[in-house]
Amino acid sequence: MEIKEYLQSKKEIVEKALLRFAPPEESTYASLFAAMRYSLFAGGKRIRPILCLAGGVCVHGTEEIETALLPSACALECIHTYSLIHDDLPAMDNDDLRRGKPTNHKVFGEAPAILAGDGLLTWAFDLLGDSTLSTLEAKKQLAITHCIARAAGPFGMVGGQALDIAMEDTDFPFSTLQTIHRAKTGALITAAVRAGAIGAGASEKQLTALTSFGEKIGLAFQIVDDLLNATSTTEQLGKAAGSDAENGKATYPACFGIDKTREMAEETVAEAKAAITAFGSSADPLRGLADYIYLRTK
Incomplete structure (x- = not known):
């Protein structure tokens, strides 16, 4: 199956699960739920939940594991969506699109909007902790919850965002830029792959390999984001292009130029794929996703 067909088929599975799990449109909290649903169903690519499913299949060997992983996959999308809502606020990146x-x-x-983000974040952990939604044993659910919480919080995505804001319009070493990218974007992507692997019962050796894969594609994802922000139009991206430079943010293109940044992204994806060479055809979706992350246009 071509990667675009694979992504579309898995996106449909995730969309149906999100619709099934989502808070009802009609309720006492209808206005809050409307704001949550607005961003949750605004047309995202669902990369993180799909990585979760693919990580599970890589270890399990069949797609049967996907049903048990869907609550975790949906929780990852809720956390990602909350982060976008908050990132767009005037006090943060101040984006209109x-x-x-x-x-x-x-x-x-x-x-x-703040409350919609808060609602999505906390609802994610409702999904992760609800034993009626998944057939995973409690020990695996707990391990997945800890993995995702660690990636989303002050040692991961939130910490990376805080450091990104603190470093605006300042000179800092390249190692700090790497730290920002690995935490702000990479941590949740890595957690998505790990969550699927944990749910499928990965061995320590398998989990180490898939963690390395996740870290590499997480970094590549943000490098490509930097590249697209510098080279694409607002119409192509569906969000403000050139905002990194306007906000005084250090990025890979700012540090290395466009051509070198493309090389670095390609090299990072190659390293990611090398990390999972021990896996057979069950890892093909992950390999395809790695290529997609490098070749995407928005």
């Missing part, structure tokens, strides 16, 4: 649509706070206001 996301996925080609007005950002959450532009539609619902700043306070409802």
Whole structure:
């Protein structure tokens, strides 16, 4: 199966699960749920939940594991969506567009947008902890929850975002830029692969290999993001292009130029694929996803 066909088929599975799990449109909290659903169903690529499913299949060997992993996969998408809502706020990146649509706070206001993000983040852990939604044993659920919480919090995505803001318009070493990218974007992507592997019962050796794969593609994802922000148009991206330079952020293109950044992204993806050479054809979706991350245009 071609990677685009694979992505579309898995995206449909994730979309159906999100619709099934999502808070109802009609309820006492209808306005909050409307704001949450607005961003959750705004047309995302669902890369993180798909990586979770692919990580599970890589270890398990069959797609049967996907059903048990869907709550974890959906939780990852909720956390990612919350981070986008908050990133777009005036106090953060102050963006008006996301996925080609007005950002959450532009539609619902700043306070409802903050609460929508809060709702998605905490609902993610509701999904992770609900034993009625998955057939995974409690020990695996707990391990997945810890893995994702660690990646999303102050030692991962939130910490990376805080460091990114603190470093705006300052000179800092390349090692700090790597730290920002690995935490802000890479940590949750790595956690997605690890969560699937944990749910499928990965050995320590398998988990080490898949963690290395996740770290490499997580870094590659952000390098490509830097590249697209510098070279694409707002219409192509569905969000503000050139915003990194306007906000005084250090990026790979700013440090190394466009051509060298492309080389670094390609090299990082190659390293990711090398990390999973011991796996057979069950890892083909992960290999395809690695290539997609490098070749994507938005």
